[in-house]
Amino acid sequence: MIAKVIVDVPTGQTNRLYDYKIPEEMEEFIQPGMRVNVPFGPRQIQGFVTDTTASTEVKRIKEITSLLDPSPVLSGELLQLGRWIAEETVCFLITAYQSMVPSAIRAKPKKRLFLAEDSEAVPVEIADAFAGKTILDWEAFPAEKKAMKLLNEEIQAGRVIVDYLLKNRTEKKMQTILSLAKEYQAAGSKHNLSGNAKKQQQIVEWMQNELGDKEIAQPELLEKTEAGRQAVRALVDKGLLIEKKTEFYRDPYKDKMFQKSTALPLMEEQQTAVDNILESLHKGRTDSYLLHGVTGSGKTEVYLQAIDEVISQGKEAIVLVPEISLTPQMVNRFKGRFGAEVAVLHSALSAGEKYDEWRKIHRKEVKVAVGARSAVFAPFDNLGLIVMDEEHEGSYKQEDHPRYHAKHVAIWRAEYHHCPVVFGSATPSLESYVRAEKGVYTLLELPQRVNRKAMPEVTIQDMREELRQGNRSVFSTLLLDKLKERIDKKEQSVLFLNRRGHSTFVMCRDCGFTPSCPHCEITLTYHHTNRRLKCHYCGHEEQMLHTCPSCQSSQIRFFGTGTQKVEEELTRLLPEARVIRMDMDTTSRKGSHEKLLDAFGRGEADILLGTQMIAKGLDFPKITLAGILAADTMLHLPDFRAAERTFQLLTQVSGRAGRDELKGEVVVQSYTPEHYSIQHAKTHNYKAFYQEEMLQRRRGGYPPFYYLAMVNAAHEDLAEVMKTADKITEYIRSSLSEKAVVLGPTVSPIARIKDRYRYQCMIKYKNEPELTKVLQSVAERYNSEIAKGKLQLSMDMYPYMFM
Ligand SMILES: Nc1ncnc2c1ncn2[C@@H]1O[C@H](COP(=O)(O)OP(=O)(O)OP(=O)(O)O)[C@@H](O)[C@H]1O
Ligand SMILES: [Zn+2]
Ligand SMILES: [Zn+2]
Numbered sequence: 001m002i003a004k005v006i007v008d009v010p011t012g013q014t015n016r017l018y019d020y021k022i023p024e025e026m027e028e029f030i031q032p033g034m035r036v037n038v039p040f041g042p043r044q045i046q047g048f049v050t051d052t053t054a055s056t057e058v059k060r061i062k063e064i065t066s067l068l069d070p071s072p073v074l075s076g077e078l079l080q081l082g083r084w085i086a087e088e089t090v091c092f093l094i095t096a097y098q099s100m101v102p103s104a105i106r107a108k109p110k111k112r113l114f115l116a117e118d119s120e121a122v123p124v125e126i127a128d129a130f131a132g133k134t135i136l137d138w139e140a141f142p143a144e145k146k147a148m149k150l151l152n153e154e155i156q157a158g159r160v161i162v163d164y165l166l167k168n169r170t171e172k173k174m175q176t177i178l179s180l181a182k183e184y185q186a187a188g189s190k191h192n193l194s195g196n197a198k199k200q201q202q203i204v205e206w207m208q209n210e211l212g213d214k215e216i217a218q219p220e221l222l223e224k225t226e227a228g229r230q231a232v233r234a235l236v237d238k239g240l241l242i243e244k245k246t247e248f249y250r251d252p253y254k255d256k257m258f259q260k261s262t263a264l265p266l267m268e269e270q271q272t273a274v275d276n277i278l279e280s281l282h283k284g285r286t287d288s289y290l291l292h293g294v295t296g297s298g299k300t301e302v303y304l305q306a307i308d309e310v311i312s313q314g315k316e317a318i319v320l321v322p323e324i325s326l327t328p329q330m331v332n333r334f335k336g337r338f339g340a341e342v343a344v345l346h347s348a349l350s351a352g353e354k355y356d357e358w359r360k361i362h363r364k365e366v367k368v369a370v371g372a373r374s375a376v377f378a379p380f381d382n383l384g385l386i387v388m389d390e391e392h393e394g395s396y397k398q399e400d401h402p403r404y405h406a407k408h409v410a411i412w413r414a415e416y417h418h419c420p421v422v423f424g425s426a427t428p429s430l431e432s433y434v435r436a437e438k439g440v441y442t443l444l445e446l447p448q449r450v451n452r453k454a455m456p457e458v459t460i461q462d463m464r465e466e467l468r469q470g471n472r473s474v475f476s477t478l479l480l481d482k483l484k485e486r487i488d489k490k491e492q493s494v495l496f497l498n499r500r501g502h503s504t505f506v507m508c509r510d511c512g513f514t515p516s517c518p519h520c521e522i523t524l525t526y527h528h529t530n531r532r533l534k535c536h537y538c539g540h541e542e543q544m545l546h547t548c549p550s551c552q553s554s555q556i557r558f559f560g561t562g563t564q565k566v567e568e569e570l571t572r573l574l575p576e577a578r579v580i581r582m583d584m585d586t587t588s589r590k591g592s593h594e595k596l597l598d599a600f601g602r603g604e605a606d607i608l609l610g611t612q613m614i615a616k617g618l619d620f621p622k623i624t625l626a627g628i629l630a631a632d633t634m635l636h637l638p639d640f641r642a643a644e645r646t647f648q649l650l651t652q653v654s655g656r657a658g659r660d661e662l663k664g665e666v667v668v669q670s671y672t673p674e675h676y677s678i679q680h681a682k683t684h685n686y687k688a689f690y691q692e693e694m695l696q697r698r699r700g701g702y703p704p705f706y707y708l709a710m711v712n713a714a715h716e717d718l719a720e721v722m723k724t725a726d727k728i729t730e731y732i733r734s735s736l737s738e739k740a741v742v743l744g745p746t747v748s749p750i751a752r753i754k755d756r757y758r759y760q761c762m763i764k765y766k767n768e769p770e771l772t773k774v775l776q777s778v779a780e781r782y783n784s785e786i787a788k789g790k791l792q793l794s795m796d797m798y799p800y801m802f803m
Helices: 076-089 093-098 124-130 145-157 198-210 218-225 229-237 268-283 299-312 328-341 351-362 373-377 406-417 430-438 463-468 477-488 563-573 592-601 642-654 676-682 686-700 718-735 771-781 783-787
Strands: 002-007 018-021 035-040 043-053 110-115 135-137 160-165 173-180 241-248 288-293 316-320 342-345 368-371 383-388 421-425 442-446 457-462 492-496 505-508 525-527 532-534 541-543 556-559 579-582 607-610 623-628 665-670 707-715 741-753 756-765 792-796
Touching: 002 035, 002 093, 018 035, 043 093, 076 093, 076 406, 124 135, 124 145, 145 160, 173 198, 173 218, 198 218, 198 229, 218 229, 229 241, 268 288, 268 299, 268 383, 268 442, 288 299, 288 430, 299 316, 299 328, 299 383, 299 421, 316 373, 316 406, 328 342, 328 368, 328 592, 342 351, 351 368, 368 373, 373 406, 383 406, 406 421, 430 442, 430 686, 457 463, 457 477, 457 676, 477 492, 477 623, 477 665, 505 525, 563 579, 563 607, 579 592, 623 642, 642 665, 642 676, 642 686, 665 676, 676 686, 707 718, 707 741, 707 771, 718 741, 718 756, 718 771, 771 783, 771 792
Parallel strands: 288 421, 288 442, 316 368, 316 383, 342 368, 383 421, 457 665, 492 607, 492 623, 579 607, 623 665
Antiparallel strands: 002 018, 002 043, 035 043, 110 135, 110 160, 173 241, 505 556, 525 532, 532 541, 707 756, 707 792, 741 756
16 A cells, blocks of 8 residues: 655655555554655655555655544545645645645644543444553554554544644643542442541531532642542542542633623514525525625624524534634624534644634534634534635735635635625625625625714824814814713723834934844834834844934934834823723734733723724723724735725724714814725715726726736845746746736845845736646746745735735
8 A cells, every 4th residue: 555645844755655664553543634754765754645645657666654533634525625725826735735634733732642431332443453552552552463453443533532742732632530439429328438537527528418310520629639649549549439530621711700691583684694605505505695694783683693503404614714703702603602512723822722723613513613713724524604704804814825815715616615705894895795796706795883882983183283282192182072072971991003004213313314123224213112213024023222323313214103102102192081091012912912902891991992903803881982093094005905904993993982782973183184995985875886996996907807916036135036036027028918917026125024025016917727737837046046045936826915
């Protein structure tokens, strides 16, 4: 038997399958999707088995050294999906596969086998291997054909459990659970403990009185009875206590109680949406839906009720939400409805926690996965629905290899499983809305807020006017007045500061000098906490400057408005206001995000001030005012989506206000109040914005009229990168049809990162079936130079960042 293996060496030369002989004892065990160690040149390296065959052309074949996974980590579906991603995004197959498994098992963890509770049922060969214990190192399991075959069956049946022993605290936890033996459970029942075993007697009596036939975890028992381990051990040995080991998960949410929620009676439009989705589910059709619902229209309730039916069909659902809206509030809504059926995949979890959540899915212990981008790879086998909330979000695109867009992966998986997929948003991306207009997606609309609540009233405040009247503060008089009003009425406000374009930088007031990174062509950012200047691209740090290195002036100051500065100004102008600030600084510690939001929810502050992270998902009834401090900081970025992002952001922030009984109001401060993205956000008019933006896109030849692809070349030697970029661009131009527009090469907006000069070539096209192959061959052509570490090439089939 031969295994086809893709080895863990992400280079062009090794981006193909290698044949290895399967050792005889593994023949009945090895399956595609398992990882193996194989000899590769002088080394041993990891790889994924993608297939097994009977024979090979290879003459001198090497043998697999060892098997890393006692059960496949990638299913047949995911193996196939990985091949598709590698092709579509022009990346190495191994890179695609590695991105689908949790990082915790990508390292080289020790594997152990556990006997599950009903271990009496396992065959003697297996029981012998465990030799009376319940835990066995995977390496210690006899590498013998029959035993391996049996083990395979036991793993499938769930009687043997595979576990990865992760380094530093991420180890799976086993807990000892204790209970009284049957005959001692009744209070006062006789036991023959000797009189000097006082502590033991105490334990037994306490358990009889407090627990009866119930179980207790050992640590809790020790705490309650103030007993030592020896006393408990002795009772187990004497047969008074029954001990069993259960594994438990590091559930990051385990300390929380989730208030159970039940399905709400739906509004008519919600019902129509649910009916449509469920019809596709029942008929097993891969329909794509665009759920366009204004903020507060009850999109989430639509997802919840559709998922409820998916679960009762015995199927599974994936819910994708952008990282920043994966708030505790959001998680609660799913856990509250589906309880233990939900796994949450969140980047803020530790590697061990992430692995636990992944494992719940892998083992079919849950039916719903809620998570950010990579949750689209949740290893379910029987999907009934995929939901992508806030589908317009750029974070669904991965900005590192593999540069995939979760939307395309979601559609691929929906097709594979013949199930519907729902894209939801209050501000759909132009790409999606066009597809809905063309009938590629079915449009479902929720044009009104739940219970016909009014949309908040939006006022736009011209900051140029404020300046003319001598107000140099970041707050307009109007916004300050309204904030005061809210404090008086004991209502709450959210203040939003756009971090992009607002980083604090240092500038000399006399000569205009701005310190920039010596390795990257980018301005250094001032960090208040440690009073240092830092490069956001390479991490370079230096002391804050006090005199200008260029003109020796001491008038060197930092500019821009960080949340911290705004907070200082706010407390100066409104000393009575209680403010909670949420930004990278105040939420870096685990759980702090949740704490701050809880405090705000309990009314411990009047104003929530924050960055992007407060724009989404918040649903607090007392918020009646949303303020946007500078609406147009994003408008001027070199990005064709700038207007769209501005419109989306204003709409999202506005959507936080007046979601409950109380009426909401929004103040938008802007230096370009006449811009159509701001004007249409004011009137909550998505369609009008869409039409105007479509005209701009048509004019500029941007998506959704053209597809884009971008090739970026970086090299330490400027002449070298220019030459290479020229050659690449020329080659692409000559390989595509006349209709494709190949732009460049030009210097990237950030001309140098980590001492490498950067050039880019942009491709605009409508229909170029050969494009990925062309880019693939470009990558292959430069394989050896890339391998030498000098040149870097990146291909991006759905560029979202143009810096
Ligand atoms: N049919 C219904 N009847 C009563 N209340 C509802 C109904 N549907 C949803 N709600 C409530 O309305 C509020 C807004 O709903 P939800 O958060 O689902 O809207 P959304 O469209 O997802 O909002 P956003 O996009 O602004 O986050 C929630 O508090 C939700 O519990
Ligand atoms: Zn100067
Ligand atoms: Zn740098």
